[in-house]
Amino acid sequence: MAFVKVCALSELEEDTPKRVELDGTPVSVVKTEGEVYAINDICSHANVSLSEGEVEDCMIECWLHGSSFDLRTGKPSGLPATRPVPVYPVQIEGDDVLVSVTQES
Numbered sequence: 001m002a003f004v005k006v007c008a009l010s011e012l013e014e015d016t017p018k019r020v021e022l023d024g025t026p027v028s029v030v031k032t033e034g035e036v037y038a039i040n041d042i043c044s045h046a047n048v049s050l051s052e053g054e055v056e057d058c059m060i061e062c063w064l065h066g067s068s069f070d071l072r073t074g075k076p077s078g079l080p081a082t083r084p085v086p087v088y089p090v091q092i093e094g095d096d097v098l099v100s101v102t103q104e105s
């Protein structure tokens with residue numbers, strides 16, 4: 001599983017998603033409640049960037065129709081989205097935030 005640096009920990013603001021691209025995959029990186037999460041940036045309901053939504057209670061809300069996705073599992077909390085959004089493992093090394101979007105070991 002290849003972890004790649006996506007940003008510095010110090011540049012992440014609490015509850016403010018940061019959109020990055022990793023191997024062509026749009027990823028929203030979120031620092032909240034003492035943890036850093038990486039979730040695919042595209043809503044599972046339509047082609048909308050989740051990083052433009054709000055973060056609360058470890059959920060990121062899609063601004064278009066209001067489905068929220070759990071940053072730990074990618075599961076939606078309610079309609080209209082029914083499918084989960086992929087989430088990715090995160091590693092912190094010093095001030096580096098590393099994310100892996102590949103599943104190969």
Ligand code: FES
Binds near residue numbers: 043065081
């Ligand atoms: S586009 Fe995200 S909930 Fe509809």
